[in-house]
Each structure stands twice: as C-alpha cells, then as structure tokens.
Amino acid sequence: MDFINQLFDFIATPLGLILIVGGLFILLQANQKRPRLGWFLVALFGFAASLSKFGNEFITEPPPLVFPLQQIRELGxxxxxxxxxxxxxxxxKTKNYWRKKIIPKPIVYIVLVQSIIFFKILAYGNLGFAFLSAATFGVLVLMVILGPSRWLQNEHNFQLGVWAIAMVGVIFGIANIYQASINLYAITFIHGWFLGTTGNPHHAAVLxxxxxxxFLFLLFNQKNLWFKGLWAVFSALAIFGLLMTASRTGAIMSVVSILIFFRYRGGNLLRIVLIFAVIAALLLPSLSPTDVDTSGILSNTWNKWDNLDSNTRAGVWSGYWGRFLEYPLFGAPFRGDRLLFGESSWLGVLGSLGLVGAVPMFMFAWSSIQMIFKLERLSTISQDYYLKCSVVMSGLLSLLVGGISEAYLLGNxxxxxxxxxxxLVLGNYIIEVAQRDYDYFRSQQQKNYMFSSES
Incomplete structure (x- = not known):
C-alpha cells in the first residue's frame, strides 16, 4: 500500500494540511441545504481522478510540473x-424524498462487467490488486448512487450536476493555463501535443x-450576460485545447457531441461543416504535407499531425479479435498482476473477457442508447427539456463512441x-421527472373528469 505511505507524507506538508482542512470543512458544511459544496467536491474528485503521468519505454519520468501541480499530481x-x-x-447523510429509481440500468451492466474482470484477475493475477480494484470501483458506484443520484431531487440540483462536470473542465483549464504560463514544455513534450495534467493527449481530449x-448547456441556459460570456470563453478554450491534443478520437467525439447538441438548431450548414471535420480528422494523418500544402501555408502547424499514424490501432484491434476467435467464451488468459486493456473498450472486452464479459458490456451500450432515445422524445416537449436532454445525450453518446478507440469505459x-x-444519473433523473409530471397530469385529468361527471 505505497499510496497510503505517500498520503501520510503529503499530509505532513503545508499544502497537504491545507487540502485536508479544506476537505473536512466541506464535509462538515455540505448537506442538502448547501448542495453546491457537495457538487464542488465531486468536481475536485473528478479532476483528481484525471491526474496521471505519461510513461513508456523511452520516457520513464515526464518533465515536472510547477508548484503545486507537481506535488498534487504525484499524490493523484x-x-x-x-x-x-x-x-x-x-x-x-443524504435523504431520498421522492425518487424511486435512483440506479440507472446501464450502471448495473457495467458493474457486471467489472465483476467478471475481478474474477478473472483472481484466477490469473494478483489477489491484492483484484480486491483493491473491486473495492475502489464498488465505492465509486456506491458514492454515485447514494450521492449525486439522490441529490438530484429538483431543478437546482440538476443545474449543479451539470455545473460539477463543467467545473472539472474549468479546474483543468485553469491549472494548465497556469502551467503553460510558466513552462509550456511540461504539458506538450509529446511531439508538441497537449496532454496537460493527464497521462497522454488522448486522455486530455476525452476530458x-x-x-x-x-459548457454549452451553461452557455445557452444562462441569462446573465457576464456568466454567458464566461462560459463562451471556456467553450472556446476547450475547443482550442482539443485541437492542440491532435487526437482523432477527441475530434470525432466532439463532432458527435456538437451534432447531437445542435441537432435541431444548427441547420444544414453546421452539419456539413462537422461532417467535413470528421473526414479531415480521419484522412489528414495519412497524407503528406505536400499533398495538401504546396505553398507551405500549413507547414508550421503540420508537425502536430505528421507523427500520427492512421493505422495506430489496427494492430491492437486485430489482436483483440484474434483472441476472441481463439477464446470465444472467457477470453484469452493473461500473465502478470492485472488485466490490461488497450485502445478499445468494446473489442477489449471481447478479446479479454469473451462472450461472458461482452454480453453485459453490450447490454450496457444498448440500455444507454435506450436512455438516449427516451431523452430524444422528451426533448421535443419544450425548450427547457431540449437543453437538459441535449446535454445528457451529447455527453453520453460521445463517451460511448470514444470507447471504440479508447479503453476508458473499463477503468475503475x-x-x-x-x-x-x-x-447516466442526470438522464435517469430527467426521465423520472417526466414520468412523475405525466402521472400527475393524468391524475388531474381523471379528477377533472370525475368532477365534471358528478356535476
């Protein structure tokens, strides 16, 4: 348990004491009368969970970040x-007032997948690591169900739930602007691509x-012009940061996200521009600079793309498919302490867990898509429903699509x-609120009908 020793060493430092005292203050003050504190702690947790260090066979230790980012990343x-x-x-401490369905069905299926991973590590890997992974994932699920899912009792908490996700991006953006102002190289040392405080540019792009x-929801839902401008600035910074990652996965995810969010607003021009953006993201890495830039206009920025290989994932994907064909039921056995997944959540399950893991994984996908279809139907009711449904649909679908080329859906x-x-819990809340309002409307209609009949 090295991280426990690291934690106690960190607590003894001035920065550690400040963070611990601040956390305890939020713990004592946060309740359903002060919901923002709890949601802010969720944002801090999300940012801490994103912290990681890049490493490969050539780079064992990345360049250090500035104080206090380096110390925080070390103890991430x-x-x-x-x-x-x-x-x-x-x-x-949270009380549930009226919610009946606080567990979205897709979460049940992803828990089944993680359970199969746990048993496979028990069979082939390290016993201690298996129980540690199962415990951390189990506590994460418990926290989301008993915390944020039960906090979603009213419109205010829904707004705060969206705000909490956005605040992860805000904290990430401020931290990396601070780092870039002092030492840009430490967050762009991989071919000039932006990885920030995450483990690699793809992780930064997914975040x-x-x-x-x-950001888009808060931008269009905000009436105060000052705050509207603030969220517009963060949206622009997010798009700039995404381009700096040179991640095709992030580009495709963002296109899916924006298309869904503006599906009834952007018009044909927006759709055409975004379709061409997807094609460019897929084709540009396989071209030579001379094919697209004979005059040298793009030469200064091409070095961000010329190291990308259009077939970087083909070997990993074919390897997973080959393992599945050879071990179709339980997946291929592995060596080492833990079960590692490469550049695909969906094929990773097929190759590593076989049909036993793939069935609940694809049920997770199907139930998530069912939720998206329900939200799509609800989005036509009113402008208010449109924005709330759109933020969940675009965020959830883009993460499902990104899982094709990244294995983050199997993280714990x-x-x-x-x-x-x-x-998922935000979408589940919208659907339950709509059902409650519909049931109330029907009951009122029946009462009015009975009253008119008696008259």
Whole structure:
C-alpha cells in the first residue's frame, strides 16, 4: 500500500494540511441545504481522478510540473481515494424524498462487467490488486448512487450536476493555463501535443470532450450576460485545447457531441461543416504535407499531425479479435498482476473477457442508447427539456463512441468513467421527472373528469 505511505507524507506538508482542512470543512458544511459544496467536491474528485503521468519505454519520468501541480499530481491516486471517502460520508447523510429509481440500468451492466474482470484477475493475477480494484470501483458506484443520484431531487440540483462536470473542465483549464504560463514544455513534450495534467493527449481530449456539452448547456441556459460570456470563453478554450491534443478520437467525439447538441438548431450548414471535420480528422494523418500544402501555408502547424499514424490501432484491434476467435467464451488468459486493456473498450472486452464479459458490456451500450432515445422524445416537449436532454445525450453518446478507440469505459477510478456515471444519473433523473409530471397530469385529468361527471 505505497499510496497510503505517500498520503501520510503529503499530509505532513503545508499544502497537504491545507487540502485536508479544506476537505473536512466541506464535509462538515455540505448537506442538502448547501448542495453546491457537495457538487464542488465531486468536481475536485473528478479532476483528481484525471491526474496521471505519461510513461513508456523511452520516457520513464515526464518533465515536472510547477508548484503545486507537481506535488498534487504525484499524490493523484491517494488524493482521489481520500476525496472519494469524503463523498461517501456526505452521500450517506443524504435523504431520498421522492425518487424511486435512483440506479440507472446501464450502471448495473457495467458493474457486471467489472465483476467478471475481478474474477478473472483472481484466477490469473494478483489477489491484492483484484480486491483493491473491486473495492475502489464498488465505492465509486456506491458514492454515485447514494450521492449525486439522490441529490438530484429538483431543478437546482440538476443545474449543479451539470455545473460539477463543467467545473472539472474549468479546474483543468485553469491549472494548465497556469502551467503553460510558466513552462509550456511540461504539458506538450509529446511531439508538441497537449496532454496537460493527464497521462497522454488522448486522455486530455476525452476530458475536454466530456465537459464540452456542459459548457454549452451553461452557455445557452444562462441569462446573465457576464456568466454567458464566461462560459463562451471556456467553450472556446476547450475547443482550442482539443485541437492542440491532435487526437482523432477527441475530434470525432466532439463532432458527435456538437451534432447531437445542435441537432435541431444548427441547420444544414453546421452539419456539413462537422461532417467535413470528421473526414479531415480521419484522412489528414495519412497524407503528406505536400499533398495538401504546396505553398507551405500549413507547414508550421503540420508537425502536430505528421507523427500520427492512421493505422495506430489496427494492430491492437486485430489482436483483440484474434483472441476472441481463439477464446470465444472467457477470453484469452493473461500473465502478470492485472488485466490490461488497450485502445478499445468494446473489442477489449471481447478479446479479454469473451462472450461472458461482452454480453453485459453490450447490454450496457444498448440500455444507454435506450436512455438516449427516451431523452430524444422528451426533448421535443419544450425548450427547457431540449437543453437538459441535449446535454445528457451529447455527453453520453460521445463517451460511448470514444470507447471504440479508447479503453476508458473499463477503468475503475478515472474521470472518464465518473463522467459516464454522472451523465447516466442526470438522464435517469430527467426521465423520472417526466414520468412523475405525466402521472400527475393524468391524475388531474381523471379528477377533472370525475368532477365534471358528478356535476
């Protein structure tokens, strides 16, 4: 348990004491009368879960960040667990007033997938790691169900739920602007691509894309011009940061997200522009600079793309498919302490867990898509429903699509899986509110009918 020793060492520092005292203050003050504090702690937890260090066979230690970002990143995992513990305590204090369905069905299926991963690690890997992974994921699910899902009792908390996801992007943006103002190289040392405080540019792109729909929701839902301008600035910064990651996964996710959010607003021009953006994201990496830029106009920016290989994932995907064909029922056995997944959540399950894991994984996808279809029908009721349904639909669908080329849907304590869970509980809340309003409307109609009949 090295992270426990690291945590106690960190607590002894001035920065550690400040963070611990601040966390305890939020713990004591946060309740359903002060909901923003709890949601802010969710945002801090999400940012802490996104912290990671890049490393490969050539780079064992990335360039250090400036104070205090370097110290916080070094303690990212233990801090994440401490914040999770604080959130569990707050969640246990929450009272459920009228909600009946606080567990979205897709979460049940993803729990089944993680259970199969747990048993496979028990069979082939490290016993301690298996129980630690199961415990952290189980506590995460418990926190989301007993906390944010039960906090969603009214419109104010829905707004705060969206705000909490957006605040992860805000904290990420402010931290990296601060870092870039002092030392840009530490967050762009991989071919000049932006990875920020995450583990690689793809992780940064997924974080940005997951928060972008919330920026857009707060932008269009905000009546105060000052705040509207603020969210417009963060939206622009998010798009700029996404371009700097040079991530095709992030580009495709953002296109899906924006298309869904503006599906009835943007018109044909927006759709055409975004379709061409997808084609460009797919084709540009396979072209030579001379094919698209004979005059040298793009030469200064091309180095952000010329290191991308259009077939970087083909080998991983074919490997997963080959394992599935060879071990179709339980997936291929593995060696080492833990079960590692490559560049695909969906194929990763097929190759590593076989049909036993793929069935609940694809049921997770299907039930999530069912939720998206329900939200689409509700979005036509009113402008208010349109914005609320759109933020969930665009965020959730983009994360499902991104899972094709990244394995974050199989993580157990990351911002990506937290974002999936938060979008699911937000969508579940919208559907339950709509059902409650519909039932109330029907009961009022029946009462009026009975009254008119008696008259």
């Amino acid at each position: 995992r233990p801090l994440t667990i401490v914040l999770l513990g604080l959130l569990i305590v707050i969640a246990l 940005i894309t997951a928060t972008l729909p919330c 304590l990351t911002f990506s899986i937290l974002a999936v869970f938060l979008y």
